[in-house]
Amino acid sequence: MARDYSRFLPSLTGGTQIHTPTGLERLGWTSFFAQQVSVDDLARTPPVRVTSVERSGLRVEGESLQATLPPRLDATVGDWLLHDAARPGASRLLARKSLFRRRAAGTGREVQLIAANVDTVFIVTSCNRDFNVARLERYVALAFEAEVEPVIVATKADLADDPQGFAAAAAEVSAAVPVVVLDALGPEPKEKLAPWCKTGRTLAFLGSSGVGKSTLVNALSGRTTAATGGIREDDDRGRHTTTGRHLYVLPEGYAVLDTPGMRELQLTDAAEGIAEVFADLSDLAARCRFSDCRHEDEPGCAVQAAIAAGEVDEARLRRWQKLQREEAFNSASLAERRERERSFGRMVRSILKDKPAKR
Structure with a gap:
C-alpha cells in the first residue's frame, strides 16, 4: 500500500491541536523543503537526509529508511535528497536554506x-x-x-x-x-x-x-x-x-x-559575512573622506580617527584588512578559474561546430 506523504507537506489549515513530530521533522524536515516537492514526488522518491559523507558514498536517513547513495560532489552532510530507489545516483538534491x-x-x-x-x-x-x-x-x-x-x-x-x-x-x-x-x-x-x-x-x-x-x-x-x-x-x-x-x-x-577540527579555514565568497563581523569598522570606513581609503595615513580617515580616540583597537583593524585581502584573493582565483573553464568550453564547442562532418 502506498504511503501517505501528504502530512509532510505544508499545512493549509490552522488549528491548535498538539502536533507530534514525524520522523522526518525530527531529522529537520520543514516547510522550506516541503514547498519544493509534490505529493507525487514524495510517493515516488521519499525524502532522505545526508547523515555522513564517506568514501563509499552518502549515508542517508529518512522516514523508516536508511541507505547509501553513490558518491557525489554536489552534496554534503545535512543535505536533503529525494531518494530514487531505481537510480540512486540520480536522487534529486533539494535547494538549501543554508x-x-x-x-x-x-x-x-x-x-x-x-x-x-x-x-x-x-x-x-x-x-x-x-x-x-x-x-x-x-x-x-x-x-x-x-x-x-x-x-x-x-x-x-x-x-x-x-x-x-x-x-x-x-x-x-x-x-x-x-x-x-x-x-x-x-x-x-x-x-x-x-x-x-x-x-x-x-x-x-x-x-x-x-x-x-x-x-x-x-x-x-x-x-x-x-x-x-x-x-x-x-x-x-x-x-x-x-x-x-x-x-x-x-x-x-x-x-x-x-565536525573534525579544521587546521585551515580559508574564506571565499564571504565578503558580506566579513562585513557583518566588522560592522563597526565598515560603518566607520563609509565616513572616510576618500572611498578608496586604506585606513593608514590618508587625510580624513574616520577609522584612524577612531583608533586615535581609543574607540577602536588597531589590531582589530589589521585582522579585518587581512580577512578582506584573503577573501578577495580566493574569490578572484575561483572566478578566474571558472572563467578559464567557460572559455575552454566555448573553444571546444567552436572547434566541434567548425569540424566537417564525416561522410
Whole structure:
C-alpha cells in the first residue's frame, strides 16, 4: 500500500491541536523543503537526509529508511535528497536554506562543502591558550555568510582562573553573537544551550581540535555518541578524534552535527559575512573622506580617527584588512578559474561546430 506523504507537506489549515513530530521533522524536515516537492514526488522518491559523507558514498536517513547513495560532489552532510530507489545516483538534491563552505585546504582553489541546512552553529573555543580571537572572527564570518545563527561557546571554564575574561574577549567579536561559558563535562551544556535545542532544529559544532565539540554532542545526547580525546599539555591544542562529519538525531527531536577540527579555514565568497563581523569598522570606513581609503595615513580617515580616540583597537583593524585581502584573493582565483573553464568550453564547442562532418 502506498504511503501517505501528504502530512509532510505544508499545512493549509490552522488549528491548535498538539502536533507530534514525524520522523522526518525530527531529522529537520520543514516547510522550506516541503514547498519544493509534490505529493507525487514524495510517493515516488521519499525524502532522505545526508547523515555522513564517506568514501563509499552518502549515508542517508529518512522516514523508516536508511541507505547509501553513490558518491557525489554536489552534496554534503545535512543535505536533503529525494531518494530514487531505481537510480540512486540520480536522487534529486533539494535547494538549501543554508550552506557552510570554505576554500579547500592546500594549494588548490577548489571549494569544499562543509555542511548544509544548519539552523544554529555553536562555535566552540576553550578558556586556555588555544583561545584565538582571529579564529573566532573567521568562524563567525563563515556563519554570517552561510546565513546561520552563530553562538560562541567557551568550554573548559572549570579549568580557567578567569573564564569571564575569555567571555569578554569573545563578546568583542560581534555584538550580534551571544557567548556561553560552560563546563562541557557537567550538566551545563543541556542547561545553557537549551534555548537553541528545539525539536526539528539542526545544530552544528565548529572549532579546532580538542575544544570539546564531541564532548558537547555527548552531553546533549546523554550518551557516548561521538568519540572524544584529550589535549596536548605543551600548547593546549587537541588531537583529532572526529575524523568525519556526522549528523546525529537526538532523543529530544533535534539533529546535531559534529565536525573534525579544521587546521585551515580559508574564506571565499564571504565578503558580506566579513562585513557583518566588522560592522563597526565598515560603518566607520563609509565616513572616510576618500572611498578608496586604506585606513593608514590618508587625510580624513574616520577609522584612524577612531583608533586615535581609543574607540577602536588597531589590531582589530589589521585582522579585518587581512580577512578582506584573503577573501578577495580566493574569490578572484575561483572566478578566474571558472572563467578559464567557460572559455575552454566555448573553444571546444567552436572547434566541434567548425569540424566537417564525416561522410
